[in-house]
Amino acid sequence: MKKIKFIDVGFKDHDDVILKDISMEISFGYIYTIIGPSGAGKSTFIKLINRLIDPTEGKILIDEKNIKDYDIIKLRRRIGMVFQQPYLFEGTVEDNIKYGPMIRGQRDTNVDYYLSMVGLDKSYRTRKVDDLSGGEAQRISIARSLANEPTVLLLDEPTSALDPASTQVIEDLVIELKNKLNLTIIWITHNMEQAKRVGDFTIFINNGRLIEYGNTKAFFSNPKNDLTRLFINGKLTKEGIE
Amino acid sequence: MNVLSLVMSSSLVLISIFISYYQKLGVEKEIVIGSIRAIVQLTFVGYILHYIFYANSILFTLAMVIAMIIVAGNNAAKRGSGIPHVFYFITISIAFGAAITLTALILFGSIHFRPQEVIPVSGMIIGNAMVSSGLTVSRLKDEVKSRRHEIETYLALGANSRQASQKILKIAIKTGMMPTIDSMKTLGIVQLPGMMTGLILGGVDPVNAVKYQMMVTFMMTSTTAIACFTVALLSYTQFFTKNHQLI
Incomplete structure (x- = not known):
């Protein structure tokens, strides 16, 4: 997998236009952060990539092949997803990490390896998920996605419910994983500073439309679009321009 | 059980109507409709079953x-x-x-x-x-x-x-x-x-x-x-x- 291409992609929920006319390319091996006001369509955008939903207009290509032509189950294993609230299955950390491989018939998952990938030692293996802190739970949910050996990781505000220390741990971890495993990361964040810290590229979505995207440094230092400038300066909210 | 006993036992429904009225539950009408439906449906089914059992x-x-x-x-x-x-x-x-x-x-x-x-x-x-x-x-x-x-x-x-x-x-x-x-x-x-x-x-x-x-x-x-x-x-x-x- 080398590239994801959006061609005139739109998504409607009944009569509500959630996304419209999205055309862009995502190159593999980088961290893309997605920013935008609440309700802008950011979560919908990333759910299109692992086909939790399908576009109602346009198409998405991975390596020039329509994602609808890939086996959907295999596609979702290649494109992992971590949510804002890490929903961990009842049982132990090991049960969670083994889940993805288990449902595809693999029994010998190296749980300790995936724990080490998220900076946790093997004593966590037998821990009950109820005993984990928010930061630990989020790390386990990342490890659980990694056990599917994805090439792309979609992160839907993974640190928004965490304290600053845990946020820092997750940021460092994701950057390390990207470098170590050559992962492509698509990361939704509400935190502008976080986007600057972790993103190689930044995508700005407002009101269902792709306003601007590009190299993070240039994006924040010299935005091309007025709406981007307003948003960066905290003057554009869900309700409109302040 | 004779018909008179049945009619007398149906008066028990009045208790539920009274409770509904007293407690302002507002279900008196539903109790009356329910009771009438039960009488009509059961009588109807009784005759149908009587016919089916007889026809075997x-x-x-x-x-x-x-x-x-x-x-x-x-x-x-x-x-x-x-x-x-x-x-x-x-x-x-x-x-x-x-x-x-x-x-x-x-x-x-x-x-x-x-x-x-x-x-x-x-x-x-x-x-x-x-x-x-x-x-x-x-x-x-x-x-x-x-x-x-x-x-x-x-x-x-x-x-x-x-x-x-x-x-x-x-x-x-x-x-x-x-x-x-x-x-x-x-x-x-x-x-x-x-x-x-x-x-x-x-x-x-x-x-x-x-x-x-x-x-x-x-x-x-x-x-x-x-x-x-x-x-x-x-x-x-x-x-x-x-x-x-x-x-």
């Missing part, structure tokens, strides 16, 4: 059972409103559960294929399956709504819709089966169930009546389990696209 026809017996299943399916489907094809799923599930249980009872020699035996037994198992399958679809609907995030987590990990629904299916099936299981636990202690009461009132020795009640209990449990399991498995598919996407 396999065709009429089966037609009566099918009519019961359709009415039960229609009633239970209200609890699953919003789920496409839910009427068909519930009707099929009740029919499936009832068919297996009735066949087993006939093969085991517990009952004979006579309208006097098949119709009352069918009524009991279909009524029970109606309540349990209605509870199952209602719970399934609620669980899918409240656990969207959880289901999407499973799907995102590469689970198919069946695997992603495993937990909610268990909860929904269990919800449908629990009233039957609970009533089984207290049978004879807290309540003397309908069939046994009927037989005892009809002069049958309680020990003999108990044997019938045991059979009724077992058949209700099996029908409930089959109906809940089938309706859950048929209905959950309606919450997903063929591409394992939650609708």
